[in-house]
Amino acid sequence: MTEIVHDDDHSDGAPTIGGTGIRVENVADAYEYSGYSPDEIVDLYPVLTLQDVHAALAYFYGHPEEFDSTPEARSDDEAPA
Numbered sequence: 001m002t003e004i005v006h007d008d009d010h011s012d013g014a015p016t017i018g019g020t021g022i023r024v025e026n027v028a029d030a031y032e033y034s035g036y037s038p039d040e041i042v043d044l045y046p047v048l049t050l051q052d053v054h055a056a057l058a059y060f061y062g063h064p065e066e067f068d069s070t071p072e073a074r075s076d077d078e079a080p081a
Helices: 024-032 038-044 050-062 071-080
Strands: 004-006 015-017
Touching: 004 050, 015 024, 015 050, 024 038, 024 050, 038 050
Parallel strands: none
Antiparallel strands: 004 015
16 A cells, blocks of 8 residues: 655655655646646656555645645745745
8 A cells, every 4th residue: 555654854744655755746746737647657757656646646635735736836935045
């Protein structure tokens, strides 16, 4: 079973797919904003399984408070001050 983890030592504690270091938001951006299908996302990130992609998307849509509404806004939040 795919686990979504928060590790303060990796990705500043952003939710990632356990064991991969790939951020949930990267998967969601590929799906939501770039229009990739789950199968195409697996092609983009070969370390992921289809189950991982679906778990990441479920987490993304189930926890909207953890994510800004657009990838541009998230990028702005990560920019150095």
